[in-house]
């Protein structure tokens with residue numbers, strides 16, 4: 250486990266960007282983002298997408314559950330899921346329904362479907378320390394993010 254402190258939104262995005270760069274060549278990696286509303290999950294996700302090579306602006310997919318992005322060369326996919334509204338669906342969530350094929354998958358509010366999440370994942374928790382200060386902890390559970398957590 251590793252904790253990084255960010256003292257501005259730009260710094261949180263930068264940490265996401267570095268994470269995206271480190272993970273972009275993995276065929277499949279699932280990143281779970283935990284933290285309260287306004288903690289900075291979407292800010293971090295924007296950075297991850299940029300690191301993967303996505304040029305489009307990544308916005309919160311709150312009303313669509315999932316949005317898929319592709320790099321201009323067509324080689325890499327970035328999936329952004331927001332499961333905030335999914336707790337009412339109970340056990341009816343199937344990640345594979347949303348995520349077809351390879352890529353970096355980022356999930357906000359993953360604990361709404363805790364039992365249905367993949368065993369191997371990168372768990373990122375964002376704690377609000379102060380107005381602009383966030384502690385971002387990264388823990389690789391299983392494969393394939395250990396190197397990225399060490400390197401960041």
Ligand code: ADP
Nearest residue numbers: 255256257258261286287288289290291292381
């Ligand atoms: P979430 O997706 O967790 O609800 P967002 O990324 O959408 O959070 O919003 C985070 C909010 O907190 C933004 O308004 C942003 O400007 C503010 N903020 C202040 N400091 C930080 C920081 N260090 N990192 C991320 N966001 C920050």
Ligand code: MG
Nearest residue numbers: 290291309357
């Ligand atoms: Mg969000």
